[in-house]
Structure formats: structure tokens, C-alpha cells
Amino acid sequence: MDTSPAKRKKIEELLWHYTTQEGLIGIVNSGKFWATNIFYLNDSTEYIYAVKLICNVINEFLKDNQFSDSSIRDNGRIAILLMEPPMPAKSMMPFKVDLPLSKYIFLLQLKDIFEGLLNGKRQYNQIYVQSFSAKKDDLSQWRGYCPQGNGFCIGFRKIMLSSDKENIILNECVYDSDTQKEMVSTDINLQLENIDLKFDELEYKHILDDFMISFFGSLLPKIPQMKDISFKEEKEWRAVYTPRESDAKPIEHRAGNSMIIPYVERGLNLSYAIKEVIVGPTPHPELSKKSTESFLKSKGITCKVTSSTVPYRML
Numbered sequence: 239m240d241t242s243p244a245k246r247k248k249i250e251e252l253l254w255h256y257t258t259q260e261g262l263i264g265i266v267n268s269g270k271f272w273a274t275n276i277f278y279l280n281d282s283t284e285y286i287y288a289v290k291l292i293c294n295v296i297n298e299f300l301k302d303n304q305f306s307d308s309s310i311r312d313n314g315r316i317a318i319l320l321m322e323p324p325m326p327a328k329s330m331m332p333f334k335v336d337l338p339l340s341k342y343i344f345l346l347q348l349k350d351i352f353e354g355l356l357n358g359k360r361q362y363n364q365i366y367v368q369s370f371s372a373k374k375d376d377l378s379q380w381r382g383y384c385p386q387g388n389g390f391c392i393g394f395r396k397i398m399l400s401s402d403k404e405n406i407i408l409n410e411c412v413y414d415s416d417t418q419k420e421m422v423s424t425d426i427n428l429q430l431e432n433i434d435l436k437f438d439e440l441e442y443k444h445i446l447d448d449f450m451i452s453f454f455g456s457l458l459p460k461i462p463q464m465k466d467i468s469f470k471e472e473k474e475w476r477a478v479y480t481p482r483e484s485d486a487k488p489i490e491h492r493a494g495n496s497m498i499i500p501y502v503e504r505g506l507n508l509s510y511a512i513k514e515v516i517v518g519p520t521p522h523p524e525l526s527k528k529s530t531e532s533f534l535k536s537k538g539i540t541c542k543v544t545s546s547t548v549p550y551r552m553l
Contacts, residue, residue: 272490
């Protein structure tokens, strides 16, 4: 077993989840943590921001010189390759299907999918998100998520927040648009390289389906990771769940401010996952700290409980 200081430090790294009294009590009583559908977050335009950026990157790829030949951009050929049902094999095409044309068709398919997501003609609403912050006891977070002096900041061990078994991926949010474009470009280039490697095996019974599935599997968890630079100060991390057919979690629903909100539940070993709880700014910090300690202890959670250093009057 690796017990080095570096390993120990990694295990003890914390991310912070800001919530209300009701949120803390719900998490601890149930032993479960909610991941909210991305369309029902406080700012659902985040999804649109990411999809627009992906569309822009795809369009830049389509302008590449390798696709400039008129035979590649021939609308008649493109229509045949994109027809439904698709042609069964390259050998049955009325024209030569070469490598650049195959890559171009792949990019056109990507463009069609993401533009459809952008304009509402297509839907993919199976992305669920849990939000955390690297910022501990932060005034702006208290104001945003825990108003009226009834908030808590839960320090979770970072190592407990991702799960290969549950297909939950934890990533730090990226706010720089150049870095975001590079993330998308890397995934697209990987699939274009795969088309290079497997071109001789490629048939059009299912046009480039394997590459498309691989691309979405890699990119979908990154969509919630891409945020506008105006949110940079939040230093947000997100645990992202995308369902798999084999073990999809049941969709639950809760009341929201103006609509019913879909979410999924995930279980956590809270006695180990929670290392610290900070009682938010309140007019009665000592009483609140004592009652919080009592509540957590009654549920078998022994962790550090402290009071916020932010004055209540600052809220």
C-alpha cells in the first residue's frame, strides 16, 4: 500500500459543496447525493455555451485544406453518403470513397448532430451534474447558494467523488475558451486518426457509427466542464454522470422554484467522504455549530465542524 506523503495528501484533498440546512439534512439522512439534470441547473445556458463552442470548432475543421477538393464537397455525393438507409458498403458506391471524403462525412455528421442540439431539433438530456468548489468558506458562494444565514459548506474528500463503476467523472471546470477549443479539437483529431487507421475496414452500413459513439463517450462529460470566463472566480469542479444502458440509475423528481426538476441519486459512504462541515454565516454561530455536531454524530459521521469566518452582516 502506498502511504507516501504525496499519496496521503491526494486522499485528503477536499472539494466544497455549498448547501442549505435542508440540503445537509437530506444528504446525511438519506446517505445519498443528488445529481441534477444539466438543463435544470440555475443557469441552463451553460449547456448552450458549450454546444455553440463545439459547433464552431467543427466548422473550423470543415474549412481545412484537405477537404477543399470539389469532389469532396460535391453535394450529390454527400447526399448519397448521408442517405437513410445508408449504402451497405464502399464497394457498392457509384463513386470512389476515399479517406478525405470519409473524414469530411464524419465531420458533417458531427455538425448536424450538434447544430440539432443547438436549435432544438435534436435532444440529449441525459447529463447529470453535481457541483463543488475549490474555494472554502467563500463569501460569494455563501451569497449565491446559502442566503438568509442557513447555509453549510460540506468538505468532501475529492477521491470519493468520481466512480468508474457508476460512470461518474470528476473534472475541474475550464473557463478559458482557447483551452476549451483545444479539448474539443483533441477529441475530434483522435477520431480522425482512428478513421485513418481503420479506413480499409470501414463500411457504410452504419456510417462511421463506431467513431461517433467513441467521440460522444469522450466529449459528453466535458460539456458541463466548459463554462464562460465570467464564472471563473467560482473555481468549480463537477461530477458528471451520463447513463449507460446496462446500469442506468432511475430518474427521480423534486420540486423546484418554477418547475419539477429531474435528478438521479448516488450513494456515498458519508462517514468517510465527509471530512469537514463549515456552518455558514449565522446570527447564532456557536449554537448552530453545536447542533450540527450533534446531528452528524447521531448519524455516525465524525468530522470536523467549524464556523464560517465570514461575518453574518456581510450576507
